[in-house]
Amino acid sequence: SSGINAEWPLRPGEDALISEGHVQGLRKGLWSEHLGRYEEVFDNPASLACVKRVLELADDNWSSYISDNIDETTPHLLSYPIDVSVDGDVTPSSTCRSGYFPDT
Secondary structure: OOOOOOOOOOOOOHHHHHHOOHHHHHHHHHHHHHHOOOOHHHHOOOOHHHHHHHHHHHHHHHHHHHOOOOOOOOOOOOOOOEEEOOOOOEEEOOOOOOOOOOOO
């Protein structure tokens, strides 16, 4: 039998670093970079409001990515261009004009 250890061992004094939000700060920085902005709703990533907002921004970024207008500042967290039916069937998204993922 094998396993993995998913524990984050603390050294003396490290508990203060984690409780002060270093992991949360990293997440906020990553989201700001990949979504192109920071919003207060990101402070609670488990909330439905945060999930909906991230999905909305990812959809907006996908629309910018496939548009005919070139925008060099477009953030790079995008919705993946697939549709999943209620039955679990996966097909290319209707937003893919050619039916395929656009190549850059």
